[in-house]
Amino acid sequence: MATDEPTAETVPRDSRTGLANRDAFYRDNAPLVEQALAEGRTLVLLVVDIDNVDFALRTFGPRERDEVVRAIGERLEATAPAGVYPYHIMQGRFALVLQDTPYQRAVQVERALLEACRQPLEIQGAPYRLEALVGLSHFPHHAETLDQWVRAAVFAAHQARTTRSGYAIFDAGWDQRDRQRFRRLVDLDEALQHGDEICVAYQPQVDLATGKCTGVEALCRWDHPREGLIPPGSFLPFAEQSDLIGPLTEAVVAEALADLAAWRERGFDGEVSINLSPGLFRDPELQDRLMAHFRFANIDPEHVRFEVTETGIMEEPNWGINTLAAFRSRGSRISVDDFGTGHSSLAYLADLPVDELKIDKHFVQGLAYPWGEAIVGASVTLADKLGLATVAEGIETELQQDKCRELGCGKAQGFFTGRPMFRADFEAWLGLSPAAG
Structure with a gap:
């Protein structure tokens, strides 16, 4: 005993x-x-x-x-x-x-x-x-x-x-969530093999000076056969910690590029933004595989903007910089997502191969307060000094949109300008002519 x-x-x-x-x-x-x-x-x-x-x-x-x-x-x-x-x-x-x-x-x-x-x-x-x-x-x-x-x-x-x-x-609750995470990883692997459950929603990005939609952010969605539409926060975090993030990213890229090609034929001259996980930075074949999707869809890389979080770059600074620089050399542009929430120094930011800062929604939604206005204004000023474009994320009210325009921000993204939409709804929102045939 x-x-x-x-x-x-x-x-x-x-x-x-x-x-x-x-x-x-x-x-x-x-x-x-x-x-x-x-x-x-x-x-x-x-x-x-x-x-x-x-x-x-x-x-x-x-x-x-x-x-x-x-x-x-x-x-x-x-x-x-x-x-x-x-x-x-x-x-x-x-x-x-x-x-x-x-x-x-x-x-x-x-x-x-x-x-x-x-x-x-x-x-x-x-x-x-x-x-x-x-x-x-x-x-x-x-x-x-x-x-x-x-x-x-x-x-x-x-x-x-x-x-x-x-x-x-x-804690049995923790245990249940962990088991669910495992089951979803198994299901996600099967979903990627079947190819009909992973889909893309598009959220418009609007030029604050003209009101024109200049692009969309491609957002991954999973239409599970039993659970229905699973929110991205319930599967993306653990997909990023597994080998599935590569195939998942490719599935999003393939669908987004095919849709963009169809839209461009119908008069849309905007771009698509696609998120890159820092877990992909060490993949030596990443660029070649994604470029193959560009060739298949007949899309020029300059019409695609890759987004990576500030924290994501700093997690793998050497690999991240090299990966982003390689995409940029092919013509794609690079955005720093959730800017202001990470831990990069301003001196380091000046050396990153990026073209745009996306100001985090927390600061945008705080524009009614002096601290929010100060941070958004300082971010826009910094971006201007570095020659970078700016996008205000998470805009939910007309007041926030007007304030961002007043502070000199270039583009807006958020529920006020347009919620994430699947292909048909976005086409209707944009007013595209019906597809041929």
Whole structure:
């Protein structure tokens, strides 16, 4: 049992820490779980993850890494309640089991373990501070089996990493969202293979001086066969963290260029703006693949503007600058989206291969206040000095539009000028003549 002191001769142990290992954990706790189910008892599992163990290996070497792991094991033994013994179940992961422990007491133990792990170690005479995460799961409230119980505690540690709190208790809502994320990734992969679920909505961009629509931003939409139209915020963020962002971007590019080609034949002389994820910057074949879509649609690159967020450029500055410069050399223009919300310096901005700043909607919608007017005005002045065009995003009222025009902003985009529309609705909004045939 987990709370009976193990016998050294019979317990499988980790050679570095001397603690009971993964095999011992499952051997000890499988009957404990069965007993808890049979007798209505409660168990708490605490999983301790040390994030930067491998950093010690890269920086100092394997001996020092093992010393870090051994020291953490000693701290956990010293901090654990009497009769509770830690298991070393993976390289930087430990587990402790509490029996019949009140909730508040379990949380106190969780916090104490976190604090013990975060105290700096000394390695080769230098202080080394560890990044520790602790997850807590309750049996049988959070799980019905031993494997589910372990997964719940590991997931709670992941929650702690995501929330930057250091420790967390398993949250079924988080778990459900994570499972939904996985299912949607699988569905998105299938959708990209079938090619009939990913569609594009277009939001007009209007010249503030003339009122003319000078272009559209192509916005990705997913018409899921069971869930219906899924908002972009519910699938784009995790698509950007997967290999699917490349095919997804190509699907948007292909449809947007085909539509633009059809519109140009019917008299529309504007351009289309397409978003680029920073996750694509390291793809060496990106430019060639997208240029193939230009040739297929018979669209000149100068009629396409690629948008990338300020933060996105700064995440991958070298790769980002090279990628954007390559597209720009082919004739496409580059916009910095959500300008003002990132962390690039003004000196750095002057060196970026960009043509336009899109002023973030937060500042545009604050134009009724002095701070909003000051920031939008300063952004327009900066853009003018750098020879860049400007677009005010998120315009929702006539007052905001008039103020942006007064401050010298070039173009407007937002619900007031035009909501995102699918192809047929945009064509009607624009007043294009019916397609031939």
